[in-house]
Amino acid sequence: MKNYETVIGLEVHLQLNTKTKIFCGCANTFGQNANTLTCPICLGLPGTLPVFNKEVLKNGIRVGLALNCKINSFVKFDRKNYYYPDLPKAYQISQYDFPIAKDGYLPVQIDGQLKNIGITRAHMEEDAGKLIHDSEIKASLVDYNRTGTPLVEIVSEPDIRSPQEAYDYLTSLKLLMQYLDVSDCDMEKGSLRCDANISLRKEGAKEFGTKAEVKNLNSFKAVKSALEFEVGRQKKLLDSGERVVQETRLWDEAKQITLSMRSKEEAHDYRYFPEPDLVPFTVDQKVIDAARKALPEFPLAKSGRFIKEYGLSEYDADVLIQDKNLSQFFEDCIVNYNEPKKICNWISGALKQELNAKKINFPEAKLSVDHFISLIQKVDDGTVSNLAGKDVLKIMLDTHKDPNAIISNKGLAQVSDEGALENIIAEVVSENPQIVEQIKLGKESAIGFLVGQSMRKTQGKANPKIINQMLKRRILDV
Amino acid sequence: MITKKDVQYIAHLSRIHLAENEAESLTKNLEGILTYIEKLKKLDVADVKPTSHVLPLENVFREDVVRESLSQNDVMNMAVEKNKGSFKVPQVIE
Numbered sequence: 001m002k003n004y005e006t007v008i009g010l011e012v013h014l015q016l017n018t019k020t021k022i023f024c025g026c027a028n029t030f031g032q033n034a035n036t037l038t039c040p041i042c043l044g045l046p047g048t049l050p051v052f053n054k055e056v057l058k059n060g061i062r063v064g065l066a067l068n069c070k071i072n073s074f075v076k077f078d079r080k081n082y083y084y085p086d087l088p089k090a091y092q093i094s095q096y097d098f099p100i101a102k103d104g105y106l107p108v109q110i111d112g113q114l115k116n117i118g119i120t121r122a123h124m125e126e127d128a129g130k131l132i133h134d135s136e137i138k139a140s141l142v143d144y145n146r147t148g149t150p151l152v153e154i155v156s157e158p159d160i161r162s163p164q165e166a167y168d169y170l171t172s173l174k175l176l177m178q179y180l181d182v183s184d185c186d187m188e189k190g191s192l193r194c195d196a197n198i199s200l201r202k203e204g205a206k207e208f209g210t211k212a213e214v215k216n217l218n219s220f221k222a223v224k225s226a227l228e229f230e231v232g233r234q235k236k237l238l239d240s241g242e243r244v245v246q247e248t249r250l251w252d253e254a255k256q257i258t259l260s261m262r263s264k265e266e267a268h269d270y271r272y273f274p275e276p277d278l279v280p281f282t283v284d285q286k287v288i289d290a291a292r293k294a295l296p297e298f299p300l301a302k303s304g305r306f307i308k309e310y311g312l313s314e315y316d317a318d319v320l321i322q323d324k325n326l327s328q329f330f331e332d333c334i335v336n337y338n339e340p341k342k343i344c345n346w347i348s349g350a351l352k353q354e355l356n357a358k359k360i361n362f363p364e365a366k367l368s369v370d371h372f373i374s375l376i377q378k379v380d381d382g383t384v385s386n387l388a389g390k391d392v393l394k395i396m397l398d399t400h401k402d403p404n405a406i407i408s409n410k411g412l413a414q415v416s417d418e419g420a421l422e423n424i425i426a427e428v429v430s431e432n433p434q435i436v437e438q439i440k441l442g443k444e445s446a447i448g449f450l451v452g453q454s455m456r457k458t459q460g461k462a463n464p465k466i467i468n469q470m471l472k473r474r475i476l477d478v
Numbered sequence: 479m480i481t482k483k484d485v486q487y488i489a490h491l492s493r494i495h496l497a498e499n500e501a502e503s504l505t506k507n508l509e510g511i512l513t514y515i516e517k518l519k520k521l522d523v524a525d526v527k528p529t530s531h532v533l534p535l536e537n538v539f540r541e542d543v544v545r546e547s548l549s550q551n552d553v554m555n556m557a558v559e560k561n562k563g564s565f566k567v568p569q570v571i572e
Contacts, residue, residue, distance in 0.1 A: 018542050025545030034563040035553045039545070043553070055542035076530045083493045085567040131570060134561075141564035144553075269491055279535040 004200040008160035014152045014183045015191040021148035022126050023050030034143035042148035044089030056150040059182045060124045061291045063152050064101025067119045073283050077275040086128040096272040099123035108172045118157030125151050163227035170220050175299050200234045210244040216251045226251040310340035319348045325362040337373040350390045375403040388412045414463040428453045480509045
């Protein structure tokens with residue numbers, strides 16, 4: 001039985017969220033009617049010339065810097081030639097030998113430890129159109145709206161050692177790119193796509209084994225599952241003395257297996273040459289320095305600061321930083337109500353639950369700092385119970401009303417007034433003589449049942465602590 | 479040395495159909511072109527700055543401002559075959 005080491009490298013395509021496409025002024029928008037966002041340039045009509053979008057270069061530089069890369073001061077584009085109906089010019093304008101960024105790394109939390117995954121390069125290119133295969137009419141349909149969408153392709157070094165590490169790398173990369181605000185990184189919309197290269201080698205070996213390239217990975221989970229499948233498949237081949245063939249394999253999500261692509265689609269001979277329709281670009285060191293200065297605080301740094309500044313646990317800080325907007329909201333709240341742990345719990349608990357239930361992102365919830373803090377304070381001072389507070393939050397997200405108004409409108413304030421509760425206590429005691437007897441005989445835990453009954457009679461508005469005290473006083477005379 | 483096989487391979491990559499006699503004459507043509515490149519390679523270019531473009535220009539940008547796109551109708555008028563606002567092409571995947 002031989003042991004193998006898994007070697008994985010990932011290629012991630014990120015659609016940039018610029019207003020327009022990379023080489024023309026068509027809007028860069030997802031989900032429009034087919035072929036309504038095209039022009040002679042992105043359709044590749046004869047006689048047209050592409051002109052480079054300044055914002056794409058800016059974001060390319062920012063991605064490179066965020067990944068600790070060297071930024072090339074000389075930038076040019078090249079033609080990658082291949083025939084496919086999604087590519088109207090029959091070539092893709094990409095970058096070959098002078099990518100915008102190279103030689104970087106991304107720190108990734110793996111099993112509680114930081115590991116730097118090398119970044120070989122990041123380059124800018126244009127996206128292709130979208131092909132829909134219609135088996136009914138036995139034809140393929142082409143929508144060129146996506147053609148010319150700006151992409152940054154991020155190529156990792158073969159530094160990843162397991163499918164789980166691949167998953168962790170992707171999660172970190174996505175979060176970092178969200179903090180940079182260069183892409184919405186939504187795999188469902190295709191604004192983040194990933195191909196994986198995987199090979200096995202005998203433990204301790206220096207040479208890489210033969211790799212397979214896996215495509216058609218539609219979620220991070222699919223990446224992990226496909227890589228796990230490949231580890232098994234390649235191991236079986238190597239154990240039985242067979243060879244792994246270098247090829248492209250497609251992940252079949254339904255069957256949870258990878259399948260070899262037909263070899264004729266594999267002729268990887270792109271015949272790159274410098275793009276004659278675009279002049280080269282030089283990136284001034286001053287531009288790079290300014291871009292570096294303007295970078296936001298990154299997730300890892302933020303998490304460290306939350307632990308240090310606010311005394312949060314590593315776990316709490318990590319949960320908060322998973323959403324850039326929520327972590328910002330957290331800090332905005334602290335300014336006005338200096339209870340980091342409480343605010344963190346409300347955000348990570350009730351608020352996140354409500355957002356998930358409503359299937360919305362935080363910005364869509366339009367929750368104000370003042371309202372949120374005011375709610376937490378009402379719970380803290382005992383005006384409403386924790387449970388009622390969660391209901392108030394739910395109503396706040398629906399109506400955007402002030403929590404105080406909701407509490408008084410819905411009569412959610414806790415009843416702590418003993419006079420008002422006296423009758424209810426008397427009722428509960430007379431309705432449950434057996435329980436009362438048990439309590440008198442020393443089974444004090446049974447009092448919880450009576451508290452529950454009393455709470456029910458007040459529709460949850462009673463302060464359970466007060467109820468508990470009153471019951472004890474009445475039954476046990478303490 | 480360019481062989482007929484090379485020419486046929488390049489023709490396939492470019493989706494060009496070549497008749498037998500065309501492949502032969504193109505093999506000779508390409509061989510001639512490559513011989514010329516060999517000549518260029520012998521030139522002393524030590525003092526020539528490397529270039530990737532013939533124009534003495536750089537940094538030609540556009541601002542990230544939306545311009546109107548063509549209408550679906552205009553685009554579909556260019557299609558040889560169409561279906562539901564899309565270009566219809568031979569099926570590429572079964």
